[in-house]
Amino acid sequence: MNRKSHSIETITAWLLALIWLAPLAYAFWSALHPAAYATSFSLSAPWTFENFVRAWNQAPFGRYYLNTVLLVCMTLAGQLVLCTLAAYAFACFKFKGSGIAFALVLLQLMIMPDVLIVENYRVISSLGLLDTIPAIAFPYMASAFGIFLLRQTFKGVPQELVDAARIEGAGPLQILWRVYVPLARPTYIAFGLVSVSYHWNNFLWPLIVTNSVESRPLTVGLAVFGAPETGVDWSIITAATVMTMAPLLIAFLLFQRQFVQSFMRAGIR
Amino acid sequence: MNAWLLLLPAAVLLAAFTHYPILATIQHSFFITRRNGTPLFVGFDNYRAVFEDTIFWKVLLNNFWFALGTVPTSMALALLMALWVNRNMRGRAFLRLAYFTPTVLPMIAVANIWLFFYTPDYGLLDQLRGLVGLPGWNWLGDPTTVMGCLIVMVIWKEAGFFMIFYLAALQQLSPDLEEAAAVEGAGRWYIFRRITFPLLMPTTLFIAINAAINSFKLVDHLVIMTKGGPSNASSLLLYYIYEVAFTFQDSAYASTLTVILLVILCTLALIKFTYLDRRIHYQ
Numbered sequence: 147m148n149r150k151s152h153s154i155e156t157i158t159a160w161l162l163a164l165i166w167l168a169p170l171a172y173a174f175w176s177a178l179h180p181a182a183y184a185t186s187f188s189l190s191a192p193w194t195f196e197n198f199v200r201a202w203n204q205a206p207f208g209r210y211y212l213n214t215v216l217l218v219c220m221t222l223a224g225q226l227v228l229c230t231l232a233a234y235a236f237a238c239f240k241f242k243g244s245g246i247a248f249a250l251v252l253l254q255l256m257i258m259p260d261v262l263i264v265e266n267y268r269v270i271s272s273l274g275l276l277d278t279i280p281a282i283a284f285p286y287m288a289s290a291f292g293i294f295l296l297r298q299t300f301k302g303v304p305q306e307l308v309d310a311a312r313i314e315g316a317g318p319l320q321i322l323w324r325v326y327v328p329l330a331r332p333t334y335i336a337f338g339l340v341s342v343s344y345h346w347n348n349f350l351w352p353l354i355v356t357n358s359v360e361s362r363p364l365t366v367g368l369a370v371f372g373a374p375e376t377g378v379d380w381s382i383i384t385a386a387t388v389m390t391m392a393p394l395l396i397a398f399l400l401f402q403r404q405f406v407q408s409f410m411r412a413g414i415r
Numbered sequence: 416m417n418a419w420l421l422l423l424p425a426a427v428l429l430a431a432f433t434h435y436p437i438l439a440t441i442q443h444s445f446f447i448t449r450r451n452g453t454p455l456f457v458g459f460d461n462y463r464a465v466f467e468d469t470i471f472w473k474v475l476l477n478n479f480w481f482a483l484g485t486v487p488t489s490m491a492l493a494l495l496m497a498l499w500v501n502r503n504m505r506g507r508a509f510l511r512l513a514y515f516t517p518t519v520l521p522m523i524a525v526a527n528i529w530l531f532f533y534t535p536d537y538g539l540l541d542q543l544r545g546l547v548g549l550p551g552w553n554w555l556g557d558p559t560t561v562m563g564c565l566i567v568m569v570i571w572k573e574a575g576f577f578m579i580f581y582l583a584a585l586q587q588l589s590p591d592l593e594e595a596a597a598v599e600g601a602g603r604w605y606i607f608r609r610i611t612f613p614l615l616m617p618t619t620l621f622i623a624i625n626a627a628i629n630s631f632k633l634v635d636h637l638v639i640m641t642k643g644g645p646s647n648a649s650s651l652l653l654y655y656i657y658e659v660a661f662t663f664q665d666s667a668y669a670s671t672l673t674v675i676l677l678v679i680l681c682t683l684a685l686i687k688f689t690y691l692d693r694r695i696h697y698q
Contacts, residue, residue, distance in 0.1 A: 166571065231421040232424075253433065261631070265439045268436075350635055391519075
């Protein structure tokens with residue numbers, strides 16, 4: 147009886163997994179076959195890359211890729227520098243008002259830049275940054291989440307190591323660079339993966355502040371490309387969709403364990 | 416080394432893109448913009464307008480149904496997935512991969528794929544209905560079905576993400592209790608109901624509140640799937656703010672709506688910080 151219920155459960159688990167993969171499998175099927183086979187699944191359907199070629203030629207996807215890569219790198223680089231410095235201040239220095247300052251940082255965990263679109267648009271516009279890649283990145287650079295995560299990690303660094311470095315004559319910044327940063331590597335990897343996934347996929351804010359091919363990231367480019375009024379063929383839209391999600395999907399398949407662990411580490415805050 | 420100097424770069428950006436915008440949102444909600452572009456103080460008029468705005472109540476109610484439709488179901492699925500993946504089951508690495516994959520996809524790509532499932536006549540769902548002789552149905556064009564369709568899609572997108580938290584919690588549980596119960600002859604359902612599930616309660620509450628907060632931010636799909644329609648049947652509060660601010664160009668009214676969204680988010684966050692984090696999660 148017990149073994150039987152076990153195998154029924156295994157089958158159900160597998161069935162759910164297949165259902166979960168089906169929408170993705172469907173996207174790949176539709177992108178890799180001629181439009182005529184978009185809804186008829188036959189084993190004899192010819193395979194083709196034509197949809198990708200046509201999508202690539204109909205919209206500046208090369209430029210969108212470049213924009214997204216620039217955006218993701220710029221955001222992450224800014225976050226790493228700013229959050230490291232701020233987390234170092236909160237974890238290792240005693241100063242007046244640190245409690246209030248930290249509470250003001252944590253406020254961003256409640257009220258994310260994603261919901262302040264109206265006023266952030268004004269700020270960006272008064273800085274003259276509208277329709278640029280930095281405009282998309284700036285609101286996210288001082289990440290409260292990153293500061294919080296790094297502060298926790300820095301607090302766990304053994305004091306003996308810090309003292310040893312100090313005796314050897316290292317200054318505060320050298321201690322940060324030589325002791326804290328190397329020991330926080332797993333946290334940096336976790337935060338980096340979560341940040342890259344988030345900003346690769348982010349959509350509403352980039353949609354609001356960009357208006358041209360030169361600054362639009364992939365997600366916004368895809369939405370513009372796939373709008374019904376453009377009358378583009380379904381299979382070509384799916385090809386563009388696959389192109390948009392492919393890099394992250396491949397990275398996920400390659401580094402599955404790191405992804406899952408990073409999301410786990412980052413999520414339990 | 417001055418700590419304030421280390422804080423300065425982050426503080427400048429936080430002030431510019433979090434603190435100032437919050438204050439400015441509140442301030443602008445008490446003004447309207449006159450024809451000549453100068454602001455006019457109107458007191459609580461904007462709030463009065465919001466409370467008399469039937470669309471506002473509609474999208475707020477939609478948000479409620481959207482959260483109620485997505486959060487419990489995706490959490491139940493997440494728990495089931497986590498229990499399966501945590502057990503020594505055949506191909507558990509594959510199962511984890513399959514369940515988690517939707518989490519790393521952009522919402523906008525997901526929306527594109529599902530848009531095709533729901534396309535009338537030509538779409539996958541109607542093709543399946545056609546096989547059993549049912550007529551086509553405009554899934555996203557009908558106010559009675561549109562929300563359900565979007566909820567199903569979001570459950571698919573989010574369940575794997577919540578699975579991760581349950582998985583982390585399950586790995587922390589000591590196997591002793593379960594073993595002891597099994598020795599006493601307790602069935603697996605009994606063990607789950609009386610031991611595992613109660614021990615997971617902190618995680619359940621933690622996910623529930625995070626998921627509720629998150630449900631107020633999930634609007635990307637509306638931009639390409641429904642634009643909030645038909646007749647606002649699928650619109651959500653943040654999407655309505657986006658529409659008011661950038662389509663109707665009424666930033667005073669959008670600020671007022673944002674204040675209400677901020678109040679909701681802060682209430683949820685306060686519940687989380689005062690109740691959850693202290694008493695349950697960080698014991």
